[in-house]
Amino acid sequence: xxxxxxxxxxxxxxxxxxxxxxxxxxxxxxxxxxxxxxxxxxxxxxxxxxxxxxxxxxxxxxxxxxxxxxxxxxxxxxxxxxxxxxxxxxxxxxxxxxxxxxxxxxxxxxxxxxxxxxxxxxxxxxxxxxxxxxxxxxxxxxxxxxxxxxxxxxxxxxxxxxxxxxxxxxxxxxxxxxxxxxxxxxxxxxxxxxxxxxxxxxxxxxxxxxxxxxxxxxxxxxxxxxxxxxxxxxxxxxxxxxxxxxx
Amino acid sequence: xxxxxxxxxxxxxxxxxxxxxxxxxxxxxxxxxxxxxxxxxxxxxxxxxxxxxxxxxxxxxxxxxxxxxxxxxxxxxxxxxxxxxxxxxxxxxxxxxxxxxxxxxxxxxxxxxxxxxxxxxxxxxxxxxxxxxxxxxxxxxxxxxxxxxxxxxxxxxxxxxxxxxxxxxxxxxxxxxxxxxxxxxxxxxxxxxxxxxxxxxxxxxxxxxxxxxxxxxxxxxxxxxxxxxxxxxxxxxxxxxxxxxxxxxxxxxxxxxxxxxxxxxxxxxxxxxxxxxxxxxxxxxxxxxxxxxxxxxxxxxxxxxxxxxxxxxxxxxxxxxxxxxxxxxxxxxxxxxxxxxxxxxxxxxxxxxxxxxxxxxxxxxxxxxxxxxxxxxxxxx
Numbered sequence: 206x207x208x209x210x211x212x213x214x215x216x217x218x219x220x221x222x223x224x225x226x227x228x229x230x231x232x233x234x235x236x237x238x239x240x241x242x243x244x245x246x247x248x249x250x251x252x253x254x255x256x257x258x259x260x261x262x263x264x265x266x267x268x269x270x271x272x273x274x275x276x277x278x279x280x281x282x283x284x285x286x287x288x289x290x291x292x293x294x295x296x297x298x299x300x301x302x303x304x305x306x307x308x309x310x311x312x313x314x315x316x317x318x319x320x321x322x323x324x325x326x327x328x329x330x331x332x333x334x335x336x337x338x339x340x341x342x343x344x345x346x347x348x349x350x351x352x353x354x355x356x357x358x359x360x361x362x363x364x365x366x367x368x369x370x371x372x373x374x375x376x377x378x379x380x381x382x383x384x385x386x387x388x389x390x391x392x393x394x395x396x397x398x399x400x401x402x403x404x405x406x407x408x409x410x411x412x413x414x415x416x417x418x419x420x421x422x423x424x425x426x427x428x429x430x431x432x433x434x435x436x437x438x439x440x441x442x443x444x445x446x447x448x449x450x451x452x
Numbered sequence: 453x454x455x456x457x458x459x460x461x462x463x464x465x466x467x468x469x470x471x472x473x474x475x476x477x478x479x480x481x482x483x484x485x486x487x488x489x490x491x492x493x494x495x496x497x498x499x500x501x502x503x504x505x506x507x508x509x510x511x512x513x514x515x516x517x518x519x520x521x522x523x524x525x526x527x528x529x530x531x532x533x534x535x536x537x538x539x540x541x542x543x544x545x546x547x548x549x550x551x552x553x554x555x556x557x558x559x560x561x562x563x564x565x566x567x568x569x570x571x572x573x574x575x576x577x578x579x580x581x582x583x584x585x586x587x588x589x590x591x592x593x594x595x596x597x598x599x600x601x602x603x604x605x606x607x608x609x610x611x612x613x614x615x616x617x618x619x620x621x622x623x624x625x626x627x628x629x630x631x632x633x634x635x636x637x638x639x640x641x642x643x644x645x646x647x648x649x650x651x652x653x654x655x656x657x658x659x660x661x662x663x664x665x666x667x668x669x670x671x672x673x674x675x676x677x678x679x680x681x682x683x684x685x686x687x688x689x690x691x692x693x694x695x696x697x698x699x700x701x702x703x704x705x706x707x708x709x710x711x712x713x714x715x716x717x718x719x720x721x722x723x724x725x726x727x728x729x730x731x732x733x734x735x736x737x738x739x740x741x742x743x744x745x746x747x748x749x750x751x752x753x754x755x756x757x758x759x760x761x762x763x764x765x766x767x768x769x770x771x772x773x774x775x776x777x778x779x780x781x782x783x784x785x786x787x788x789x790x791x792x793x794x795x796x797x798x799x800x801x802x803x804x805x806x807x808x809x810x811x812x813x814x815x816x817x818x819x820x821x822x823x824x825x826x827x828x829x830x831x832x833x
Binding site: 275278279282387388390391392393394396397400 | 459460462463464466467470471474499500501502504505509513514515516
């Protein structure tokens with residue numbers, strides 16, 4: 206069984222996001238790039254399944270220019286077998302999904318894993334679009350994946366409980382927290398073997414973005430702490446009730 | 453000249469950072485308080501390949517360069533030097549010594565399990581009355597024909613109890629002075645070895661430091677590393693490399709305290725504004741940043757020289773001396789910036805300050821480093 210894990214290259218989660226002067230794009234100067242945390246958990250689960258002898262090959266795939274190769278090699282170091290970079294600008298969810306679909310069609314895969322969202326744009330739409338473009342079944346919010354003799358067992362977190370599912374393969378699974386506990390840290394051996402693992406580049410057909418960004422803005426600054434006289438309980442209750450609306 | 457790290461070096465730094473910030477941080481205060489050995493963390497270090505990262509892959513090591521090693525030690529030391537000292541001793545003293553001076557048979561039998569982290573190594577040089585003065589070894593390795601008979605006491609041994617393999621420095625020919633010293637590979641379970649109680653240390657409290665006593669311990673002749681009388685040169689050569697690990701550790705301790713200080717000074721207010729807006733604090737941060745950058749650069753230069761197979765003893769002494777002094781200064785100021793909070797355990801900086809002190813003492817005190825540096829200076833200029 207082969208698993209493809211779609212990887213998004215995102216700024217480190219501690220990055221202070223700045224915008225360009227026109228507020229239409231993000232200033233990436235000096236940013237440290239990482240594997241999108243949800244994709245990293247998907248990859249970790251794929252590695253766990255491979256270590257358990259349930260998976261033969263793990264392919265990681267991402268869309269972008271050569272700068273994303275460091276992120277793909279990190280995925281190889283963590284335990285993926287092959288990497289594919291689709292040479293294209295990932296300008297919106299639609300174009301990203303289109304590029305991924307084009308590359309994935311050239312592969313033989315049983316399960317395609319996508320993180321539930323990317324930690325930078327939080328679009329939460331590539332996985333679903335990808336399934337549609339590949340004409341494959343898809344399951345969203347997957348928090349557990351087991352491979353058994355007859356097929357795969359999936360658990361979804363739903364309001365107030367869990368849903369157990371099975372699906373025909375191949376399928377696209379959009380995974381969330383819980384799919385794996387701790388992201389896999391690459392070992393020295395993994396980093397060493399990543400040197401010789403294949404990283405292929407596929408030139409993508411042009412795709413027009415379906416959306417454009419008008420502007421970005423920062424969230425409003427959190428208001429500062431309000432100090433209340435310890436004797437003035439009425440004011441405290443009033444503020445908690447009418448302003449904070451917690452009681 | 454190139455100051456860029458390679459992609460692989462950055463990947464290793466990130467792996468060490470993830471391990472330290474996700475795993476070590478969770479129980480570091482508790483382990484320090486109760487002097488608990490980091491058994492589970494050492495297992496993960498082994499799985500990740502950090503315990504033998506410098507060793508050639510043909511001996512089951514990671515085959516990484518010294519720059520990567522320095523970056524990894526720094527990241528781990530930002531959080532917990534009790535763990536990084538175990539890694540440093542295993543890599544740069546024990547594995548390095550065996551790989552560079554051991555026979556093929558010794559490498560096969562002893563280096564491989566150490567590089568994999570199946571066993572931990574310890575380096576037994578210091579004695580109750582011979583620390584910096586390593587020529588005055590009182591431990592004896594009497595030549596009995598087909599074996600050595602080992603007698604004496606070693607002090608301050610990192611991983612003294614958990615180690616499975618000891619490298620023991622001992623005197624065979626007292627009349628020859630330091631030229632009569634040998635280094636022997638000794639199995640921890642050999643009859644006649646007694647491990648003393650756990651030393652209750654000021655810092656790095658969760659690494660296990662012990663004295664080790666040898667009483668008529670028989671060591672096979674084939675366990676001697678190098679020619680008869682090679683022990684002193686072995687110790688000096690090995691310690692040259694060990695200094696790089698401790699220098700990197702000191703950089704990490706300083707950088708850990710610095711990062712916490714910047715964060716705290718940006719959040720904490722005094723006299724109506726954040727601490728960073730007070731010049732007395734901002735200037736401290738500036739001085740910290742300069743000292744850390746200097747220490748890191750000295751450390752990386754020594755590592756680079758080692759990777760290039762160029763002499764690095766002078767550079768590693770400078771790195772170790774400067775980084776240890778910088779770590780002591782930076783951590784002391786970090787406690788000062790934190791004020792009362794700096795003096796309690798929850799904020800980590802008091803522990804980093806206690807850890808920094810040891811970097812000025814072990815694997816060659818600051819004074820010993822100045823002897824090494826000054827001798828070279830007097831010779832060269």
